[in-house]
Amino acid sequence: MSEIEQFEVPPDPERVMVGLRDTGYEFDTAVADIVDNSIAANATKVQLFLGADFNGNIRLLIADNGEGMDRQGIINAMQYGSKVRPSAASLGKYGLGLKTASTAFCKRLSVISRADGAAPALMATWDLDHVAKVNKWSLLLSETCDEEAVELLDGIAPGKSGTVVLWENVDRLIKDYSYPTGSHAKKALKGKEDALRHHLSMVYQRFLDLKDDRAQNVAIELNGMSVAPWDPFQRDLSELVAEESMITQLEDGHQASFTVRAYILPRREEFPNDKLAQAALLSNNRQGIYIYRENRLIHDADWLGLYQKEPHLTLLRVEFSFDHKLDDAFHLDIMKSQIMLNDDLANWLESQFLPAPRREANRRSREGQQKAISKKGEGAHETSNNNIRNREAAAGGPEVNVADPNSGEAIVNNKYGATRLKLTITSAKRPGEVFVQPVEGITNGLLFQPALIEQHKAVQINTSHPYYHKVYIPNLNRSVTMQGLDSLMWSLAVAELSTVQDSTAEMFRDMRYEVSRILEKLVETLPEPDVDENVG
Structure with missing residues (x-):
């Protein structure tokens, strides 16, 4: 019998890094993956700054007052496939989000962090051009840190631990404009900022809302302005028409629980004022199932293949909340944004939970539409x-x-x-x-x-x-x-x-x-x- 030889075949660093730039991240999703790390580090404040200098070079900084990292911690965080976090409930999941989310949009990623206020901050950097030049998994580590990042760190966590993530050489965020500092480029960047603000307000609603006790409170700012929570269910105004809390048996023998709630929003003319109606975003594309993992929205406004979106169901929004124990039932991807229901959950939702709320939402919508139709x-x-x-x-x-x-x-x-x-x-x-x-x-x-x-x-x-x-x-x-x-x-x-x-x-x-x-x-x-x- 021939002997089996073993070879260690490390991947080519440049090809892997460049390949992982095309994992399909959207900008908002990528930034949220980094904010996840701040929340996992028990931060109570997160500040984001997105802007461009006079030459049109875009920079993104994300700072927090979380637990921070020492030398070994920062090296581990920058490793592709970093070690598993102690808590399975952490918002981070695969040890890839920080790197793949960042390099999807920039060619130079730095993390500046300190484990306590007495220790100096360290900066670790993945520079794709440097990796290509030396053809090694060469992480740059230095006690000389980006001045703006350190200033931001001192502002959000004076004399304490904290972390700043810095994107430089941002080459995939907006189009190449002939005049990078011109009005079109500025307008495009402002559009990215506005979309990011809404995304953060929706994804971290439970963390941002001081009245919501389901998650720890976290204050998030973007370019110096607070991010306000956006509740897709408008619970102060909507009617809760169905609710179920279930315990399910997993294939490995463990049990996991989840909660599903169906809300029907008021019709536009029933809102107390136009401002509230606009805040509710009463459009057809906002109906569907909103899925929360560990209180963080990971998927929104979709019927997950169970139904097509119909105008008569515009007012129906379903909240599905679960913890990390149910991850396998949703087949979460690296970005925690693309999910698939397993057959048992899909059948239960389609045949038992959703029919009654759908009928009621349909009835109320048609009732309101009929009044509008008759008037017009x-x-x-x-x-x-x-x-x-x-x-x-x-x-x-x-x-x-x-x-x-x-x-x-x-x-x-x-x-x-x-x-x-x-x-x-x-x-x-x-x-x-x-x-x-x-x-x-x-x-x-x-x-x-x-x-x-x-x-x-x-x-x-x-x-x-x-x-x-x-x-x-x-x-x-x-x-x-x-x-x-x-x-x-x-x-x-x-x-x-x-x-x-x-x-x-x-x-x-x-x-x-x-x-x-x-x-x-x-x-x-x-x-x-x-x-x-x-x-x-």
Whole structure:
């Protein structure tokens, strides 16, 4: 039997470092990975500074007053695949975040840290150009530190332990502008700052909110301004419609717990003021499941493949909180941002927990949308009414007179003779609205019905019918399309009155019912309209 030889094959340092620059980090996610380290080090303050010098060179500094590191600690922190932290509950997970998150955007990463106020700060640096030149895993370590970093460290942790992470040679954050100090570059960098501020306010909401006792309090500043917590659930205003705390058995025999809560936000018009409504970000892309690991948001506004986002569920937001024991059930990636549910959790959410909150959110949304639709629909048919008024004589039709206004009976005189039938007899809700009248609900869910409005042959259109929702709503602001739809409905109603007889009146009612039923089925697969956009 041949002997098996063993070889140690270290990876090429330059190729590994350059390769790890393309792990897919977004800027906000990368910065949050570094803030995770500050919180894991029990920091109570984190300060971030993002800016560019007169030559357009971007620098990012992230300072904290956490436990800090001595010589061995800082070397371990800068090692790719650093040693596991003592606490499994740490926000850091794989020992790669600091390095891969940073070099995804910069070519020179430094960590300046001290374990206590009496010891001098040390600076360790990964310089990708230096690594490429010497072709070694050559970490630079020095007691001579970046002056701005030390000044920042002394400011946030005077005479105490703390750490600063410094990005230099930032080459992947904004586009290469011909004038790096020009207005376009400054605007682009300001956009990055604003997006980062919102990301931090959402990801660390539980840490930033002094009223939230689920996590330690941490004050975060960005460019000298405090980062305020943003609660996606708006718990002071929303209704908690479902809550479950579960203990699940893991494959290794251990148990893990998690909590799921479903909130339904108020409709926009129900918020106390516009400022609060805007703060809630009431847009369709904010619905979904928000997943928290150790009180830190790791994934937001997504149904995790269980459902598609629908406008009727805009108000529904689900909180899923778990600790590190459930990590394997979510298959967390290096960035702690891409996750997949295991089959058991997915089935439980889809079949048991989510159906009831989804139904309730759908009901409330449609209720609010119907009010908006009805309000907008009242004016959307004005052009159609004017057009039909101008062409009413040319279109012709039977003579219709009121027989008994109390019972709603009318006499229709057409080419087949006189027919007495039940007919909706009403007045205009708006001036001139005597030919096409939108109404909220018609008996038996019909889409339309003939009517007599102030002695004019008219049609009432049901704004609650799915056809109106799927076909009319997207076209409320398109005058020609609205006139075409309304003219068709009006002509169907007048054609019925022009040909109805005693013997066919019931068949015409049945026909309207069948047309309404068939159209309801046909529009089922049409996309849901954005009611706020088309009705606002």
